[in-house]
Amino acid sequence: MRIAVDVSPLSHPRTGIGNYLLGMLAGLAAVVGGSHEVVAFAPVSRSGAQRVRAALQGLPVDLLLAELPLAHGWRVAWSHLGVPAVERFLGPVDVLHFSDWMFPPQRGGVRATTVHDLIPLRFPDWAAARTRRIHLPKYRNAARSCDVVFVNSEFTGKDVHNRLGIEAERIYVAYPAVDPRLSPAGPRSDLGSPYVLFVGTEEPRKNLETLVSAMDRVRRARPELRLAVAGTVGSAAEDIVWLGYVDDEELAALYRGAAVVVYPSRFEGFGLPVVEAMACGTPTVASAHESLDEAAGAASLRADPSDAAAFAHGIELALEEPDALVARGLEHAAAFSRERCAEAVLAGYEAAMERQTTARAAAARSSGTAGSRWWSQ
Numbered sequence: 001m002r003i004a005v006d007v008s009p010l011s012h013p014r015t016g017i018g019n020y021l022l023g024m025l026a027g028l029a030a031v032v033g034g035s036h037e038v039v040a041f042a043p044v045s046r047s048g049a050q051r052v053r054a055a056l057q058g059l060p061v062d063l064l065l066a067e068l069p070l071a072h073g074w075r076v077a078w079s080h081l082g083v084p085a086v087e088r089f090l091g092p093v094d095v096l097h098f099s100d101w102m103f104p105p106q107r108g109g110v111r112a113t114t115v116h117d118l119i120p121l122r123f124p125d126w127a128a129a130r131t132r133r134i135h136l137p138k139y140r141n142a143a144r145s146c147d148v149v150f151v152n153s154e155f156t157g158k159d160v161h162n163r164l165g166i167e168a169e170r171i172y173v174a175y176p177a178v179d180p181r182l183s184p185a186g187p188r189s190d191l192g193s194p195y196v197l198f199v200g201t202e203e204p205r206k207n208l209e210t211l212v213s214a215m216d217r218v219r220r221a222r223p224e225l226r227l228a229v230a231g232t233v234g235s236a237a238e239d240i241v242w243l244g245y246v247d248d249e250e251l252a253a254l255y256r257g258a259a260v261v262v263y264p265s266r267f268e269g270f271g272l273p274v275v276e277a278m279a280c281g282t283p284t285v286a287s288a289h290e291s292l293d294e295a296a297g298a299a300s301l302r303a304d305p306s307d308a309a310a311f312a313h314g315i316e317l318a319l320e321e322p323d324a325l326v327a328r329g330l331e332h333a334a335a336f337s338r339e340r341c342a343e344a345v346l347a348g349y350e351a352a353m354e355r356q357t358t359a360r361a362a363a364a365r366s367s368g369t370a371g372s373r374w375w376s377q
Contacts, residue, residue, distance in 0.1 A: 001036040004090050006099040010055045011048025022055055023177030027342030029059045045071045075102035095349050103141040110352040113142045114150040117269030118159050126205045147352035150174045152270040153294045172348035176272045177338040182252050184281030189257035191241055195228040197258035199273040202232040207264040213308035218315050255280035260318040266305045271295035275336050278329030283322040285314035299328035
């Protein structure tokens with residue numbers, strides 16, 4: 001099987017989608033061995049190509065990058081024009097797995113994509129205009145043309161089925177993978193005082209303001225406790241440490257060093273930071289919204305995302321009795337491996353191929369029967 005995977009999200013600093021893609025690719029490379037060929041491709045800028053090469057360094061995949069000025073514009077044009085087919089650049093492929101950033105045409109084989117969430121469709125005010133322009137056409141194309149649509153949770157799968165009208169047999173859950181470097185063993189960040197960690201952006205759905213209010217309550221009894229925010233930079237505040245974008249090693253150290261990791265998001269496709277924190281042996285408090293049920297499992301304390309007092313209470317409980325949370329979290333996080341993600345993806349490809357083979361055989365039989373009837377007349 002020759003599997004072509006669009007890696008254009010790796011051309012930017014990695015966040016949720018890029019991390020999912022990297023984990024999936026690493027898992028595929030490990031699982032397929034020499035039995036299948038994995039081709040990572042993308043039209044990217046020169047700086048984007050450097051990021052892609054750095055992300056995939058050491059993985060046994062064939063890398064085919066087209067370095068182009070204004071690469072985003074090329075991706076959009078290629079998707080909407082519908083020509084030329086990817087085979088012109090990649091040669092024959094058995095599977096094309098495209099990303100959130102483009103939906104290029106193909107001549108044959110299985111057509112696949114991953115839908116991480118439907119936020120641009122369900123909550124357009126929470127998504128930037130550019131994000132809506134990229135994702136909404138991708139959703140339509142996926143519903144119309146994909147043989148298999150992967151989702152990162154059962155919750156997202158139901159959303160995709162109900163809102164995009166994609167049949168259940170075309171939807172496969174491939175849970176995100178935790179980077180194996182995220183474990184209790186390793187350096188721990190020291191920010192000068194104990195800290196509660198938030199990992200994410202400052203976009204409205206991440207609900208950072210509720211956590212800030214919760215921390216104001218917690219700090220009345222624990223003035224030494226600070227809030228550390230990784231992934232974004234906000235306005236100066238004495239009790240908040242804004243860390244901005246951090247690399248993989250620094251993120252792992254931050255998870256390990258945190259007293260508690262809190263994730264108050266109002267809506268997610270999955271909520272990977274919750275599981276990442278568990279994998280590092282840190283207790284977590286997560287939003288009680290159902291979109292985080294699979295990430296949290298029975299290993300996280302939960303709180304209403306609109307209730308700062310509930311989050312403050314959850315933080316206090318996690319600080320007072322962390323051991324049971326840590327044990328449950330480590331067990332829960334162990335289920336989210338790169339190999340399991342890749343096995344689910346391969347199963348989806350193979351099922352789609354079987355459906356194509358069955359459909360071709362049925363069409364051939366129908367054609368042959370029709371021909372026999374015509375001849376007998």
